[in-house]
Amino acid sequence: MxxxxxxxxxxxxxxxxxxxxxxxxxxxxxxxxxxxxxxxxxxxxxxxxxxxxxxxxxxxxxxxxxxxxxxxxxxxxxxxxxxxxxxxxxxxxxxxxxxxxxxxxxxxxxxxxxxxxxxxxxxxxxxxxxxxxxxxxxxxxxxxxxxxxxxxxxxxxxxxxxxxxxxxxxxxxxxxxxxxxxxxxxxxxxxxxxxxxxxxxxxxxxxxxxxxxxxxxxxxxxxxxxxxxxxxxxxxxxxxxxPMGGVTSIGTYKIVMKSPYIRFAESCTSGSVGKPCMKCFKCFRKQLIKLALQRKPVSDAWLDQCFQTKGIRDKLQKFPIFFENVMTYNTAHYSGNHPLMILLKRKTRGDITDVSWMEKWHxxxxxxxxxxxxxxIDKNIRRYLKVMTDEDEMKVAKWKRDFERLPEMPAIKKHHSAFVHAIRNFNC
Structure with missing residues (x-):
């Protein structure tokens, strides 16, 4: 060259x-x-x-x-x-x-x-x-x-x-x-x-x-x-x-929510000032994090709209999903009755996974x-996040191992197929 x-x-x-x-x-x-x-x-x-x-x-x-x-x-x-x-x-x-x-x-x-x-x-x-x-x-x-x-x-x-x-x-x-x-x-x-x-x-x-x-x-x-x-x-x-190498996307959102910069920090590159597009997978993922951290319910009407949006549908049908752990965290905090969200929860193991470590610093x-x-930086991170215990660190290692084995897990493959079939036929 x-x-x-x-x-x-x-x-x-x-x-x-x-x-x-x-x-x-x-x-x-x-x-x-x-x-x-x-x-x-x-x-x-x-x-x-x-x-x-x-x-x-x-x-x-x-x-x-x-x-x-x-x-x-x-x-x-x-x-x-x-x-x-x-x-x-x-x-x-x-x-x-x-x-x-x-x-x-x-x-x-x-x-x-x-x-x-x-x-x-x-x-x-x-x-x-x-x-x-x-x-x-x-x-x-x-x-x-x-x-x-x-x-x-x-x-x-x-x-x-x-x-x-x-x-x-x-x-x-x-x-x-x-x-x-x-x-x-x-x-x-x-x-x-x-x-x-x-x-x-x-x-x-x-x-x-x-x-x-x-x-x-x-x-x-x-x-x-x-x-x-x-x-x-x-x-x-x-x-x-x-500095964020030991902080998940959930942790970074948690830090910013406690800072004055939450007024203008915005990850969406398709929307405008104060108006994220809410049509891309990033917006879907980040909005669910925000609602989970605020312990607020997720609207069925909003989920209907998201599940019919091509950019979101396509990403969710991947196996595994890009940012799989984030979607596991999001679905683990979902307590509603939307049928597709329930299937997504099973597909991402949000129904069986302890996700508390994702709010802490590794x-x-x-x-x-x-x-x-x-x-x-160590001192500043501790102002916003708890530090992972030895048990939490073991869960991080287990997540990585399990993530690499997902395509080999029959139960998860079954849940993935059920979700893909349902979202392809979803029409509200």
């Missing part, structure tokens, strides 16, 4: 030129889309002073899945960074600048957060140090696209009004992937990496929560998501920070937090 940079005041352009055999990821389902991308940056930022290793890491976060054995850059990287890339990815990043020293964060550095405006990253912000700088990736969508940035931009503006530091970075680097999206989960950190020398960052936090470690791994097993990205971030002295995940910030 050959990479070219284009610098201009307030702008970074990148061009990717795949070589023979490159351009598809390991699943053969995702390919390169656009070969160029443009990122707009704050006034006063001189990209020519950004450490070449950081630019190399950014290029890797955009094009790693489509690169085979070599990535050639316009500027040489340090020998140490080249060695870590080779060790971690088996890709040779060239050229090597023998005189270039690895990046070193200054003693006055501060933490950054890859902020999206949603519940999970907002919970992350709540528990992080007060000097955390939010960096928002303002994604580009064509006019009339189903997704938009309205609610997220409103959240950024509201945070700024509350006194938080927020930088909005407009970029189309996610168009290099086809279908549009992040090449790897850690690509969300790219805008913060590009500001790392300008604003002096020593870490970048992302809102990845416990589900990514207990449920989602099987969805990524045939793709290039499993390398140790934390080693590559550490190689540029910007540690990867995952303390061993503290290793995902940089040592410098661990005591403060």
């Amino acid at each position: 050959k990479v070219e940079y284009r610098f201009a005041p307030g702008l970074l352009g990148m061009t990717f030129r795949p070589e023979e055999g490159e351009g598809m990821d390991s699943s053969q389902k995702v390919k390169m889309g656009n070969r160029t991308c443009t990122t707009y940056l704050p006034d006063g930022l001189n990209l020519r002073t950004l450490h070449p290793d950081v630019l190399g890491l950014v290029a890797l976060l955009i094009a790693y899945p489509y690169t085979k054995s070599r990535m050639t850059l316009p500027y040489g990287v340090s020998q140490a960074f080249h060695n870590e890339v080779k060790k971690t990815t088996n890709i040779s990043m060239l050229p090597i600048d023998a005189g270039l020293k690895p990046r070193k964060a200054s003693a006055s550095s501060v933490p950054a957060l890859a902020y999206s405006g949603g519940i999970d990253c907002t919970a992350c912000l709540v528990v992080m140090p007060s000097n955390t700088c939010c960096v928002f990736h303002e994604r580009t969508y064509p006019k009339g696209h189903a997704h938009n940035m309205k609610a997220a931009i409103h959240a950024c503006q509201s945070l700024q009004q509350s006194g938080r530091k927020v930088y909005r970075i407009r970029s189309d680097f996610d168009d290099v992937r086809d279908p549009k999206g992040f090449a790897v989960e850690m690509s969300t950190a790219i805008p913060a990496l590009l500001l790392s020398d300008f604003l002096e960052f020593d870490s970048v936090a992302i809102g990845s929560h416990l589900e990514y470690f207990i449920d989602h791994s099987r969805f990524y097993e045939n793709r290039t998501y499993s390398i140790q990205w934390e080693n590559l971030f550490r190689a540029v002295d910007i540690q990867l920070n995952q 303390r061993p995940s503290g290793k995902l937090i940089p040592t410098r910030y661990r005591p403060e």
